Amino acid sequence: MDRGLNKQLFDRARECIPGGVNSPVRAFKAVGGVPLFIEKGKGAKIYDVAGKGYIDYCMSWGALILGHAHPEVIERVREAVGKGTSFGAPTKLETELVEEIRRAFPSMEMVRLVNSGTEACMSAIRLARGYTRRTKVVKFSGAYHGHADYLLVQAGSGATTLARPDSAGVPADFTRHTFVLPYNNLEMAEEVVKKQHESIACIIVEPISGNMGVVKAKEEFLRGLREICHRYGIVLIFDEVITGFRVSYGGAQEIYGVKPDLTCLGKIIGGGFPIGAFGGKREIMENLAPRGAVYQAGTLSGNPVSVTAGLATLRILSREKAYSILKKRAERLVQGIREHIGKLEIDALVNQAGSMFTVFFTREKEVCDYETALRSNTEHYARFFHQMLAEGVYFPPSQFEASFVSLAHGEEDIEKTIGVSLVALERLKN
Numbered sequence: 068m069d070r071g072l073n074k075q076l077f078d079r080a081r082e083c084i085p086g087g088v089n090s091p092v093r094a095f096k097a098v099g100g101v102p103l104f105i106e107k108g109k110g111a112k113i114y115d116v117a118g119k120g121y122i123d124y125c126m127s128w129g130a131l132i133l134g135h136a137h138p139e140v141i142e143r144v145r146e147a148v149g150k151g152t153s154f155g156a157p158t159k160l161e162t163e164l165v166e167e168i169r170r171a172f173p174s175m176e177m178v179r180l181v182n183s184g185t186e187a188c189m190s191a192i193r194l195a196r197g198y199t200r201r202t203k204v205v206k207f208s209g210a211y212h213g214h215a216d217y218l219l220v221q222a223g224s225g226a227t228t229l230a231r232p233d234s235a236g237v238p239a240d241f242t243r244h245t246f247v248l249p250y251n252n253l254e255m256a257e258e259v260v261k262k263q264h265e266s267i268a269c270i271i272v273e274p275i276s277g278n279m280g281v282v283k284a285k286e287e288f289l290r291g292l293r294e295i296c297h298r299y300g301i302v303l304i305f306d307e308v309i310t311g312f313r314v315s316y317g318g319a320q321e322i323y324g325v326k327p328d329l330t331c332l333g334k335i336i337g338g339g340f341p342i343g344a345f346g347g348k349r350e351i352m353e354n355l356a357p358r359g360a361v362y363q364a365g366t367l368s369g370n371p372v373s374v375t376a377g378l379a380t381l382r383i384l385s386r387e388k389a390y391s392i393l394k395k396r397a398e399r400l401v402q403g404i405r406e407h408i409g410k411l412e413i414d415a416l417v418n419q420a421g422s423m424f425t426v427f428f429t430r431e432k433e434v435c436d437y438e439t440a441l442r443s444n445t446e447h448y449a450r451f452f453h454q455m456l457a458e459g460v461y462f463p464p465s466q467f468e469a470s471f472v473s474l475a476h477g478e479e480d481i482e483k484t485i486g487v488s489l490v491a492l493e494r495l496k497n
């Protein structure tokens with residue numbers, strides 16, 4: 068296998084880009100080895116610079132639910148680019164995308180478009196603070212809401228201790244207003260909220276977590292959060308940057324039947340282009356500038372190319388029986404891997420939510436929060452990952468990320484992946 072070209076490009080990139088990458092996980096640090104440099108993608112497959120094809124389960128971290136280079140999306144994008152790539156002035160397309168988002172997410176009465184999921188979460192939290200005139204933020208450990216300073220935090224020593232910075236360059240002062248609590252632990256959240264509610268502006272939560280690997284929220288947990296937020300006038304924010312249009316057209320909130328006050332979106336709604344969105348109750352959203360006093364802006368926000376790709380993607384998703392197909396394919400794949408795990412008696416389990424899943428190499432009976440996720444054997448994941456890669460299957464290069472099935476993954480891809488996973492899992496036995 069010729070990985071030499073990838074290595075050459077990685078060495079060259081490392082000379083001028085820190086770590087050789089523009090986002091850390093891409094560097095393969097968690098699994099070792101040299102990252103693939105991608106030449107092109109088509110359908111379920113990516114091709115590296117050495118010309119080798121891989122069935123892709125990373126799918127641009129879940130952004131590409133239709134697969135790579137979907138012909139209809141590409142066609143629309145070509146048309147859009149021909150008309151100009153950015154105006155910094157309103158377009159009809161933006162309203163069309165927002166109207167479609169509202170159809171899917173009735174809780175999002177008003178929406179603002181931004182350029183990334185990070186911006187969406189940052190802006191939603193600023194808005195919640197402006198609206199409530201409170202400062203504190205509650206998040207859950209293992210969740211990722213982008214890289215705003217005060218969100219790059221690790222839990223303090225007790226439930227009511229405030230968070231400590233999790234990155235150099237973040238002053239402790241900046242994380243003083245963030246509480247980090249264990250995921251799926253309603254009691255702890257209730258305890259903190261009861262004591263501190265007068266200063267808590269919002270609770271932000273991934274209703275299905277994708278960033279510690281796939282971990283579903285328990286229904287009581289989300290219902291309980293909804294209840295305490297309602298009782299104490301705290302803004303409940305669902306970060307559906309991954310799950311929005313992924314686990315169903317209306318996101319995780321449709322599945323759980325829990326209505327947040329604000330929702331953050333990203334990934335899928337850009338059809339493979341940079342985008343983010345946040346929205347929710349009109350009463351809250353109207354506090355945004357220029358209507359209200361909470362400032363938020365962006366040179367390329369609502370970019371016509373991103374919006375066009377997003378709209379084309381959503382139209383395809385709403386038209387076809389997308390979600391039953393996605394679920395069927397993912398269930399088959401997960402069932403296949405689970406059977407191998409069972410037969411080989413390997414310490415592993417698979418968490419799944421619709422078309423997203425994670426194979427955890429663990430002795431735990433259940434992975435339900437960050438604590439249990441962290442007990443995974445990351446060395447086993449790395450070996451599994453590299454064996455899959457050698458056989459032409461690209462999983463995300465970290466144990467603590469979600470894998471994604473797209474509409475482009477055919478039955479053949481799934482069966483091939485199941486077959487390859489048997490070999491990879493068998494190798495773990497020796």
Ligand SMILES: *Cc1c(COP(=O)(O)O)cnc(C)c1O
Nearest residue numbers: 183184185211212213306308309
């Ligand atoms: C990816 C992600 C973000 C950040 O989005 P970017 O576009 O990478 O800034 C925020 N929240 C969740 C849940 C995500 O998965």
